[in-house]
Amino acid sequence: MIMKENIKNTNGMLNKYVQGAIEAVCDIISFRSSLAIMGTVVLVSVLFTSCEDFVDIEPPSTEIVGASVYSNNTTAEAALMGIYSDLIDRQMGIANGGPTLYGGLSADEFINFDNNALPFFENALIANNNTITSLWSEAYQRIHAANSVIEGLENSSNVSTDAKSQLKGEALFIRAFIHFYLVNFWGDIPYITTTDFQTNTNAPRTSITDVYQNIVSDLTEAKTLLANDYNFANGERGRVNSWAATALLSRVYLYMGDSENAETQATTVINNSSLYNLESDLNNVFLANSSEAIWQLAPIGPNLNTIEGYLFIPESAPPTLPSRIALSDYLLNDFESTDNRKSDWVESITVGTDTYYYPYKYKVRIGPPITEYYMVLRLAEQYLIRAEARALQSNIAGAQSDLNTIRNRAGLPNTTANDQSSLLLAIEHERRIEFFAEFGHRWLDLKRTNRADAILAPIKADWQSTDALYPIPEIQITNNPNTTQNEGY
DSSP states (O other): OOOHHHHHOOOSTTGGGHHHHHHHHHHHHTTHHHHGGGSOOOOOOGGGGGHHHHOSSOOSSHHHHHHHHTSSHHHHHHHHHHHHHHHHHSTTBTTBBHHHHHHHHHTTSEEEOOGGGHHHHTTOOOTTOHHHHHHHHHHHHHHHHHHHHHHHHHTOSSSOHHHHHHHHHHHHHHHHHHHHHHHHHHSSBOOOOOOOHHHHHTOOOBOHHHHHHHHHHHHHHHHHHSOSSSGGGTTOSSSOOHHHHHHHHHHHHHHHTOHHHHHHHHHHHHTOTTTOOOOSSGGGTTBTTOTTEEEEEOOSSSSOSOHHHHHHSOOBTTBOOOSSEEEOHHHHTTSOTTOHHHHHHEEEEEETTEEEEEEOSSOOOSOSSOOBOEEEEEHHHHHHHHHHHHHHTTOHHHHHHHHHHHHHHTTOOOOOOOSHHHHHHHHHHHHHHHTTTSTTHHHHHHHHTTOHHHHHTTTOTTOOGGGGSOOOOHHHHHHOTTOOOOTTO
């Protein structure tokens, strides 16, 4: 693992926000007691170490700190930027490598070389697993920070209307985004919309259906508040705009089984060709600010492009085993022989007489210059969301057209699937290949389509249907009397 000092040595895009972010993070820390109910508190930002220097005497109430953070546009923006910083800083967290690694191991994408991750690979998790506790805790920390920004903006009379709209929209999006991964990893989960300690202490688990409705509500509001371009971020795609909210809405509607709305939302993104286009060269897809990127997370230091590039690409001199994972034969054998994604997005290393294959979507393991940003939402997903939504509505020609757009970009011929059932399987296959080793798409797809048992039971020795959800962390069960454990744990 790269040392934090190397990652944090930043002179990059966040430097102008550092002073304000310190103040903002101090505000977040002042609410730390309510974070404890979500699990162990892991303070990961180097900014946290500066709070004592910034605030000579701890304020008597959180309102004093909050008022100073939201006293002008610059410090309010710094509070929001601090959340982005924490999202990318938390290595293997809920928004930076965690869904890819743990989802891929839980499904059928990877073979494992990391003893700490073995319970994910073997689907043998327990409620006091440290990684499970850390993922849960870190996710709710980010949600708490987003809620703090929302409340601070709503209570401020000093932040301009335009700034308040944009920043609140971004915070709402982040809250929805993190809840999306929580509900897909754990099922029923508390949907937290406040920083109030008493409310959060006893927050019950919210049903999956209601979680999705809350996500839709947050994203719908965010769409009305967010900018329609990237000018507010100096052209960088490292912050979310209204199109990012639309793109995530299309995914959420698909997961909810609302095909009509999923198609509608995806279509509006696809039609915005002034901002988004598929990269014709697969090697350009994951570059910083690629035309396919809807939302990326930009690194905050000079030595690391993406955590996945660092962890998945082995050291070449001397050649060593992959540090975490290699691609499974189940995945490799699913590539069609002429698929350019295998030649462009998969690389190999030979150690002795053995050859291992690893994800090569990100080409840079370590070191400047920064050429790659961490891809979160991209246009290709919108085509495959719309293809599936159309197939579910029996729009065979429309589904074929969208599916072929992605296949043709990869150098493959048009699909031969010509009815609903064959098209849905063809789209499942295309999603498997297009999004392998990318934000846990395969794991989430197998579960939402009720295909996990059929695919994983034959290849996972101890697979049980209840393994589709992770265990609620033991400390959450202990601390919150309204929390129940998932079945099977």
